[in-house]
Amino acid sequence: MSGSAVTATTIFGLAMVATIVVGLLSARGRDRGLTEWSVSGRGLGVVFVWLLMAGETYTSFSFLGTAGWAYSYGAPILYLVAYLTVGLAVAYVAGPAIWTYATRHNLISIADLAEHRFRSRPVGVLVAVVATVFLVPYIQLQIQGMGVVVNAMSYGGVDLHVAAVVSFVVAEAFILVSGLRGSAWVSALKDVLVVFAVVFLAVYVPAHYIGGAGAFLHRMTAERPEWLTFPGHDSGGRGVAWFISTVLLNGVTIVIFPNTVASYFSARSANALRRNSVLLPWYQLLLFIPMMVGATALFVVPALHNSDLALFALVTRSLPAPLVAVIGVAGALSAIVPMSVFVLAIGTLWGRTLLGGGNGADPRHPVRSGDARTKRLSQVVCFLAGLIALAGSLFYPTALVQLSVLSYEGLGQLVPAVLLALFWRRMSAAGAMAGLVTGTAVVLLLWLAGHDPLYGVNAGLIGLAANLCVNLAVSYTRPVTVLAS
Amino acid sequence: MSQPPRRPALWLLLVPAVLYCAAPLVANRIEPRVLGLPFLLAWIIAVTVLSPLVIWLVARFDPAYRADAEEPIPADDRPRGDAR
Numbered sequence: 001m002s003g004s005a006v007t008a009t010t011i012f013g014l015a016m017v018a019t020i021v022v023g024l025l026s027a028r029g030r031d032r033g034l035t036e037w038s039v040s041g042r043g044l045g046v047v048f049v050w051l052l053m054a055g056e057t058y059t060s061f062s063f064l065g066t067a068g069w070a071y072s073y074g075a076p077i078l079y080l081v082a083y084l085t086v087g088l089a090v091a092y093v094a095g096p097a098i099w100t101y102a103t104r105h106n107l108i109s110i111a112d113l114a115e116h117r118f119r120s121r122p123v124g125v126l127v128a129v130v131a132t133v134f135l136v137p138y139i140q141l142q143i144q145g146m147g148v149v150v151n152a153m154s155y156g157g158v159d160l161h162v163a164a165v166v167s168f169v170v171a172e173a174f175i176l177v178s179g180l181r182g183s184a185w186v187s188a189l190k191d192v193l194v195v196f197a198v199v200f201l202a203v204y205v206p207a208h209y210i211g212g213a214g215a216f217l218h219r220m221t222a223e224r225p226e227w228l229t230f231p232g233h234d235s236g237g238r239g240v241a242w243f244i245s246t247v248l249l250n251g252v253t254i255v256i257f258p259n260t261v262a263s264y265f266s267a268r269s270a271n272a273l274r275r276n277s278v279l280l281p282w283y284q285l286l287l288f289i290p291m292m293v294g295a296t297a298l299f300v301v302p303a304l305h306n307s308d309l310a311l312f313a314l315v316t317r318s319l320p321a322p323l324v325a326v327i328g329v330a331g332a333l334s335a336i337v338p339m340s341v342f343v344l345a346i347g348t349l350w351g352r353t354l355l356g357g358g359n360g361a362d363p364r365h366p367v368r369s370g371d372a373r374t375k376r377l378s379q380v381v382c383f384l385a386g387l388i389a390l391a392g393s394l395f396y397p398t399a400l401v402q403l404s405v406l407s408y409e410g411l412g413q414l415v416p417a418v419l420l421a422l423f424w425r426r427m428s429a430a431g432a433m434a435g436l437v438t439g440t441a442v443v444l445l446l447w448l449a450g451h452d453p454l455y456g457v458n459a460g461l462i463g464l465a466a467n468l469c470v471n472l473a474v475s476y477t478r479p480v481t482v483l484a485s
Numbered sequence: 486m487s488q489p490p491r492r493p494a495l496w497l498l499l500v501p502a503v504l505y506c507a508a509p510l511v512a513n514r515i516e517p518r519v520l521g522l523p524f525l526l527a528w529i530i531a532v533t534v535l536s537p538l539v540i541w542l543v544a545r546f547d548p549a550y551r552a553d554a555e556e557p558i559p560a561d562d563r564p565r566g567d568a569r
Contacts, residue, residue, distance in 0.1 A: 078529045082505040085536045089498040092540055096549075096556035104561065117560065217521045228523040230509045240509040247505055271553045274544055281537035288530065425560045 004321035005157030011325035016170050019186055023174020026185035034371040037179030038108045038348045039265035046272045048184045052263045054283050055187030058194055060145030060335035067294030067311035074227025076238035077291055079246050081284045086251030088277045094255040095273035097422050099264045110261050110418045111353040116361040117421050118429035124353040126433055131258050132346055134410035139342045139389035141404045143167050146335035152312035153328025161394055167336055168390040175340040176379055180266050183340045190333035197330040202289045209300050241456030249461045253412040256419050258345035346385040351378025409460025413439035416471050431475030439467025494546035501536040
């Protein structure tokens with residue numbers, strides 16, 4: 001290992017120890033019950049909810065994929081900022097709605113919520129299974145993203161696989177002990193580093209490589225105009241229809257992502273969530289910076305074989321090792337924080353609804369699973385979900401990640417059963433299930449047949465349309481009996 | 486049961502989606518440049534700055550926000566004090 005590699009690796013190691021310590025400390029003096037572990041006792045105020053949700057927004061994709069898309073496609077990457085902001089507008093209503101329902105009935109996951117709303121355990125089970133199928137690949141993506149970041153920041157000194165194992169150990173260590181509060185605390189540490197790293201890059205990268213932001217923009221428009229409008233450069237059909245359909249689909253889907261919902265549940269009041277919708281969009285402005293850095297890389301390293309490395313190629317090329325390490329730690333925590341909430345969310349999906357016997361709302365399964373048992377089962381699944389994703393990233397690095405492309409499209413199919421069901425009284429359990437199965441099948445078939453996007457339209461939105469039609473048809477031909485009582 | 490207060494301001498929440506989705510239709514060009522930024526990028530950044538202000542306006546005019554009230558849930562048949 002070179003001197004720089006030793007310095008960067010040491011800083012990284014210390015940062016990981018600090019992360020575990022902060023994560024573990026967050027649980028001090030708290031009770032050990034299920035509600036505290038899974039949803040922080042529903043006691044987080046505006047600041048911590050903001051930190052949690054900001055933490056989930058800025059994932060390892062922000063450092064790798066955002067710069068990478070800007071580098072290889074250009075304009076299509078703007079969909080990221082667009083759907084995150086649209087999602088926060090949707091969340092102004094959806095967040096408090098989900099929070100209100102869950103708080104009244106003491107629910108801990110979207111499957112739990114669907115089971116209660118429809119008084120039907122099968123609906124809850126189906127929601128839990130679909131959510132898990134589309135979330136585990138997303139965890140794997142974070143683990144592999146962490147591997148790439150750590151490998152790059154240590155100048156190749158830390159092996160990809162070692163980094164993957166480290167991310168798993170760190171995330172599981174604090175999430176198993178401290179639960180969601182641990183993620184919120186680690187997220188505070190992470191956000192400080194991310195803001196520092198990103199603001200620094202915004203000033204430094206164009207100044208160092210191109211001679212300032214003005215010169216950068218001038219060269220972009222003069223030499224790479226194709227990157228600056230839709231459909232971008234060589235983006236495989238990511239044009240107008242793709243942008244609009246993806247922004248709409250992802251914008252409504254992100255509000256029911258199991259990890260987003262975990263943050264909703266943790267809020268102390270409905271207004272903590274409404275305020276968050278006002279405050280969090282400002283944070284999206286930070287996402288323009290990795291885009292700019294990725295575009296700058298076009299002029300500095302025009303022939304990268306892995307575009308995901310666009311940002312780190314520039315960083316390691318010119319900065320001293322300690323600074324590289326700090327930016328790398330920000331990138332690593334951007335994988336660890338979302339990952340910890342993802343595994344927690346999968347744990348709670350299974351702990352009560354699938355393994356614990358349900359929440360007792362279904363008349364056919366009237367016994368509510370005990371809290372202590374639910375917590376134990378959730379922790380076991382929380383660990384196993386991480387382990388499966390880790391194994392996937394070590395042994396099948398491409399298989400599951402392909403599926404992660406589908407995460408939003410698949411999870412989008414849960415929107416009717418989890419969110420619309422709160423507003424639409426007549427939706428029946430049969431309608432919700434038929435719609436969910438149809439929508440998911442449409443997405444998978446279109447994807448397998450290579451028709452995603454179909455005529456430029458995101459397959460997830462087509463699936464959602466089919467989902468809603470079937471749901472409507474079934475709900476009206478076989479009306480609900482439970483809600484009428 | 487009294488009717489929950491009307492919340493017409495919530496319609497404003499559609500503004501970000503409309504403006505973003507309009508971007509590739511009406512702003513898909515480089516000229517005119519705004520402060521040196523290509524027009525499409527300037528549009529997206531402007532919408533991103535505008536959106537939280539719009540959501541803030543919504544909150545200001547929303548009776549539920551002003552009262553820190555729960556969200557009304559039309560499909561909740563056992564609204565209160567029922568843990569099951």
